[in-house]
Amino acid sequence: MKQGSTLFLKIVVILIGIPVLALCIFVVPEIANYAAKLYPKIALMKYLIFIDLYAAAIPFYFALYQAFKLLIYIDQNKAFSELSVNALKNIKLSAIAISVLYVLGLPLFYLIADMDDAPGIIVIGMILIFASMVIAVFAAVLQRLLKEAIDIKSENDLTV
Numbered sequence: 001m002k003q004g005s006t007l008f009l010k011i012v013v014i015l016i017g018i019p020v021l022a023l024c025i026f027v028v029p030e031i032a033n034y035a036a037k038l039y040p041k042i043a044l045m046k047y048l049i050f051i052d053l054y055a056a057a058i059p060f061y062f063a064l065y066q067a068f069k070l071l072i073y074i075d076q077n078k079a080f081s082e083l084s085v086n087a088l089k090n091i092k093l094s095a096i097a098i099s100v101l102y103v104l105g106l107p108l109f110y111l112i113a114d115m116d117d118a119p120g121i122i123v124i125g126m127i128l129i130f131a132s133m134v135i136a137v138f139a140a141v142l143q144r145l146l147k148e149a150i151d152i153k154s155e156n157d158l159t160v
Contacts, residue, residue, distance in 0.1 A: 006071040013068050028053045035108070038115040045108075054107035056098050063094035063135075079119060080150050088143035093137035104128045 028050065036046035069085040073079055106125050113121040 006074055010068060010071050013064055013071070017061060017064050020057060024054065024057050035112050038112060045111075048105075048108055052101060052108060056101040056105075059094035059101075063091045063098075066090040066094070080146065080153055082150070085143055085147050085150065087140050088146060092136050092139035092143060095132045095139060099129050099132040099136065102132065109120040 002004070032046045032049040035049050039045045066087045070084055070091075073081065073084050073087065078084065102125055106122070106129075109121050109125040113119055
């Protein structure tokens with residue numbers, strides 16, 4: 001397969017990471033400062049927001065890296081290999097980790113929404129959790145299908 005066939009997808013993976021990086025640099029500190037102003041008696045509020053949102057960014061970027069590796073495997077005609085199965089497994093685990101981190105941070109979203117009288121914040125948190133779980137399920141299905149295809153391929157290679 002030509003290496004340029006997945007070039008568009010590689011560019012998209014990189015472009016997906018840029019806005020999230022911008023959010024981490026510019027928006028997350030503003031959210032943390034705003035939460036600290038809403039709850040001045042909770043000294044750790046600012047740091048809890050930082051921990052939750054930045055911790056969710058780590059598995060996000062790891063999943064993007066795994067998707068990029070998967071595209072490289074496709075370019076190298078290694079799409080039907082254990083390397084691809086492992087990349088999909090890592091994407092699935094990253095999506096689950098993101099969901100878990102946002103579930104753990106949902107009480108913080110609730111506190112901010114309650115004080116600011118903005119229930120949309122909770123809805124946004126639920127959408128992030130739901131989207132991550134959908135990605136995890138999709139990666140799990142692809143992982144299982146790819147594993148079965150590899151097994152069938154290995155059986156056919158052994159057949160004379």
